[in-house]
Amino acid sequence: MLALISLLLVILFSILFVRIGAVALEMTGLSREIAAFQAQSAYTGVGFTTSESEYVVSHPVRRKIIRILMFVGSAGIASAIAMLFLSFVGKTAEESLYSLIYLAIGLLLLFLFARSKLVDRGLRYIIKKALKKFTKLHAYDYELLLGLSKGYSIGQFKVRRNSWLANKTLRDLRLNEEGVLVLGIHRKSQEKELFIGAPRGDVVIKPGDVIVCYGPDEVIKKLSHRIKGRRGDKEHEDAVEKEKIREMEERMLIQ
Numbered sequence: 001m002l003a004l005i006s007l008l009l010v011i012l013f014s015i016l017f018v019r020i021g022a023v024a025l026e027m028t029g030l031s032r033e034i035a036a037f038q039a040q041s042a043y044t045g046v047g048f049t050t051s052e053s054e055y056v057v058s059h060p061v062r063r064k065i066i067r068i069l070m071f072v073g074s075a076g077i078a079s080a081i082a083m084l085f086l087s088f089v090g091k092t093a094e095e096s097l098y099s100l101i102y103l104a105i106g107l108l109l110l111f112l113f114a115r116s117k118l119v120d121r122g123l124r125y126i127i128k129k130a131l132k133k134f135t136k137l138h139a140y141d142y143e144l145l146l147g148l149s150k151g152y153s154i155g156q157f158k159v160r161r162n163s164w165l166a167n168k169t170l171r172d173l174r175l176n177e178e179g180v181l182v183l184g185i186h187r188k189s190q191e192k193e194l195f196i197g198a199p200r201g202d203v204v205i206k207p208g209d210v211i212v213c214y215g216p217d218e219v220i221k222k223l224s225h226r227i228k229g230r231r232g233d234k235e236h237e238d239a240v241e242k243e244k245i246r247e248m249e250e251r252m253l254i255q
Contacts, residue, residue, distance in 0.1 A: 004099055007083035008106040014076045015114050016123070018043045021069045023127045024135075028062050042066045043073035153217040154183070157224035161207045164232030165223075171201035178239040179246065180215035180223060216246075 021039035026032055087103065088096050113119055159165050165173060170182060185196040187209050196203060205211070213220060219239055226232045 003083050003086035004102055004106070007080060007087055007103070008110065010076060010080045010083060011107070011110055012113075014043065014073075014080070015110065017069070017072055017076070019120075019123055020127050020131075021065055023124055024065050024131055025062055027128070027131060028065075030062070038066070039069060042069035044077065045070065045073060151217055152215065153220060154212065154214050155217075155220040155224070156186075156210055156212045157220075159205055159207055159209045159211060162227050163207070164226040164228045164236070165205045165211070166207045166228065167204065169202055169204050170199060173205070174236075174240075175213070175215075175223070177243060178215070178219055178223070178236065179243040180213050180219055182211060182213045184212040186210035186212070219243075 018039050021043065022032075022036040025035035025039055030038070087099050091099065175182060182199055183197070185199055185203065185205070187194045187196065187206065213223075219242075222235065222239070226235050
């Protein structure tokens with residue numbers, strides 16, 4: 001019976017630890033769904049091969065969280081297997097049956113515990129409070145804050161020589177009238193890579209620059225392929241008109 005109780009406690013600990021890891025990842029800027037998946041993947045060592053994993057481990061704080069989850073997960077899974085084996089070894093058929101029944105009941109209770117929305121809200125509140133107090137994590141979900149699931153996106157593209165953007169200042173381009181904000185510019189200068197953050201209006205866009213911008217997803221995609229000349233000017237004018245219509249629709253919804 002002691003081995004069976006230990007097994008259930010190990011499973012309970014695993015559930016709580018994965019939940020703590022998920023909240024910690026969420027507090028570094030990941031969305032709730034991605035954070036939960038990556039925490040569970042790291043703890044179990046299964047499925048942590050998605051394209052999102054590179055994005056997760058590139059962040060030093062997230063990488064540390066993932067490393068801890070992997071370390072504790074390896075010990076937790078090994079302990080669970082050992083306790084499961086000890087729960088049935090050396091017992092009669094009747095004792096094994098009772099152990100199986102108790103195990104099924106315990107797993108059902110743990111399942112209900114893990115799926116409870118009330119428990120989830122309580123745990124998330126407690127975990128966030130503790131992490132904010134004892135760590136330096138920041139509770140920013142950038143997908144939610146920037147509306148990345150609502151038709152907006154952050155994109156980057158390289159400016160070609162025949163690009164409509166090339167050799168013009170940001171003020172002359174008037175990208176804000178299309179609903180696009182330039183967040184930064186990566187530029188190679190004398191074999192050194194520079195980053196111009198929050199560039200001013202007098203900054204000239206040069207061929208070879210990598211532009212980081214935020215705005216409607218469709219507008220950014222079209223902007224990255226816009227070429228200089230009358231055609232590019234016409235595309236800019238059309239994009240400005242569409243943005244005016246979108247702004248009018250937004251005002252109507254707000255009112």
